Amino acid sequence: MxxxxxxNTRTRSLERFVPLRDREVRIYVCGLTPSAQAHLGHARSFLFFDLLRRLLMHLGYRVTYVQNxxxxxxxxxxxxxxxxxxxYEIVSGYYADFKASMRALGVLEPDHEPYATKFIPEIQAMIRELIERGYAYVATDGIYYRVSRFPRYGALSNRNIDELQSGARIEVDEFKDDPLDFALWKFAKPGEPRWPFEPYGDGRPGWHIECSAMSHALLDPLGTGFDIHGGGADLIFPHHExxxxQSEVLMAHPPMANVWLHGGLLNFDGRKMSKSLGNFEPLSDLLARHDPQAVRMTFLTTGYSKVMNFTEDSIASATITLERLKKTHRRLAVVSAREGDYEMLPRIETALCNDMNTSVALAELLQWSPEATPQARYEFERALWLLGIAPTSAWLEEPPLALPADLVARLQAELGQELSLDGATPDEAIERVIAQRSHARTNKDWAASDRLRDALARCGIAIKDSKEGTSWSIAG
RNA sequence: GGCGACGUAGCCAAGUGGUAAGGCAGGGCUCUGCAAAAGCCCCAUUCGGCAGUUCGAAUCUGCCCGUCGCCUCCA
Incomplete structure (x- = not known):
């Protein structure tokens, strides 16, 4: 392979991935700020990094994945x-919802899930060092990073500091020395949550410093860098910048992260989906309406870094495609050897190794018409795992739908005098109708046969004739 | 104002110099008493427009048109 x-966003080029340490990959992804409900855009981003993790693991790397x-x-x-x-109740509630959604989507658990408030000492240590070394200053309402001290500022996002300063929408803050400076620590106002920070003043950390402190603590205590730093494209500026x-001025050997990966944002009906615009459906609601695996399938069709527009049509299409995979899996269900010459798995690996081209990987999987090779099922399931769509026990059966409660009465109404269903359970009633129809078919009484089939159809029961006899199912 | 992404069939979408993957929808065939289910097959002389570079362009260059995003909390 x-x-x-x-x-790599940092170099703005496609690069061969080489881990800093042999056979080991360290990843830090900016996680959720659970002060509102998560939406599908969050799901897209974390689903992408889940796929990356799966591929790296499949390629034999030991992966340490941190998501704050x-x-x-x-x-x-x-x-x-x-x-x-x-x-804290607010934040905990939203985060619990988010975790439940991630589980429903089959996202692998992070190895570390650091909470900012659990790393206050590490954050403060970093702020102290930034102050001591002249990169930060104490102002009236908080402690700020002095951007002008860092010449490479703007390199990741390809921005020019002078142009940023002349930009129209920089926040005006009378306490900052420069509009570009950003808060490392915010002093608490009365009634606000606070952590002591001697000698500067009680308060809370700024958003950016927590990621610097936690990635340092968990992935790179030596300050020589880790492998991959990820997040949504909206985080490139200013968060990742x-x-x-913050990190690189204190490091022994920058860069902070070798590779910076950013997932494309998700639009909803052509517009940005965001917390502030409020034009989103909460993720948990959406997952209640749609098969989570169909949601994954939807994202596989588009390149991860592209802006994607979500519509109900796109997920409807993905749902049908998913059903095809389930059928293929049912067909392969008896064969299970592991060894053999893999046909399709290598093609999927190749596609994914090309900057995570899930679109081609999925096409390979759908094009594959598996012969009954002994290893076909193993290979197929391995491919599905790589794409994050693990077969569940439900894949083996048709979806169990409930029979309508009034089925017998409705059937009787349809059939009138033709057949009595007195005292029959719904299953028995259907069997009686089928038996009657089989009798009619034997006599080549097609009119009666079709009448019975139509009656069943109107009651939501679909019929399938085969050499083994007639079977029925609940029409979807 | 600055930075950036995108525009490929009815819809979604891959492909970034060698002659248009795949999915959905649509059409046909096989099977079947007819259906259903399943399987097989077909479905862009062409990639927003115009010029240019090249033996060769959806892919590179220039200009134009259109859509969206970032520059503010954001995945």
Whole structure:
């Protein structure tokens, strides 16, 4: 199998991936700020990194995956003040929902899931060092990073500092020395959650510093860098730019991360899907309406880094495609050897190694018409695992749908005098109709046969004739 | 104002110099008393427009048109 190539935002080029340590990959992905409900856009991003993890594991790397939780931020604090709730209850509730959605989607658990509020000492240590070395200053309302001290500022996002300063929408803050400077620590106002920070003042960490501190603590205590830093494309500026500014001035050997990967944003009906615009359906609601595996399938069709527009049509199409895979799997269900010459798996590996081209990988899988080779099922399931669509026991059966409660009465109404269903259970009633129809077919009484079949169809029962006899199912 | 992405069949979408993957929808065939289910097959002389480079362009260059995003909390 060939090399893994990934598009690196830092160098703006497709690069062969080489881990810093042999056979080991360290990944830090910016996780959720659970001060509001998660939406499908979050799912797309974390689903992509889940796929990357699966591929790296499949390629034989030992992967350490860290995904943080920003469990303290202005929005949850403001919300708590408005509603009278405890801010931590708000954050915990949303995060629990998010975790449940991730489980439903089959996303692998992170190896570490650091909460910002559990790393206050590490965050403060970093701020102290930034102050001591002249990269940060204490202002009236907080402690700020002095962007002008970091010449490479803007390198990741390809931005020019002078142009940023002349930009129209930089926040005006009377306490900062420069509009570009960003908060490392915010002093607590009365009633706000606070952590002591001597001698500067009680308060809470800024958003950017937590990722610098936690990635340092969990992945790179030596300050020589880790392999992959990821997140949504909207984090490139300013979040990731700020992380670099904070971390790299303190590191023995920058860069902070060798490869920076960014997932394309998701639009909903042509518009950005975001918390602030509010044009989103909560992820948990959407997963209640759609098979989570169909959601995964939907994302496989588009390149991860592209802006994608989500529509109900796209998921309807993916749902049908998923059914095809389930049928193929049922067909392969008896064969299970592991060894053999794999036909399709190598093609999927090749596609994924080409900057995670899931679109081609999926096409390979769908094109594959598996012969009954002994290893076909193993190969197929392995491919499905790589794409994050693990077969569940439900794949082996047709979806169990409930028979309508009034089925017998409705059937009787359809049939009138033709057949009595007195005292029959729904199953028995259907069997009686089928028996009657089989009798009619034997006598080549096609009119009666079709009448009985139509009656069943109108009651939502579909019929299938085969050499083994007639079977029925509930029409989807 | 600055930065960037995208525009490929009815819809979604891969392909980034060698002659248009795949999915959905649509059409046909086999099987069947007819259906259903299943399987097989067909479905873009062409890649927003115009010029240019090249033996060769959806792919490179220039200009134009259109859509979206980032520059503010954001995955």
């Amino acid at each position: 060939g090399d893994l190539n990934l598009y 939780v920003t469990d303290i931020d202005d929005r949850s604090i403001n919300r708590a003040r408005e509603t009278g709730e405890d801010w 700020n992380e670099i500014a």
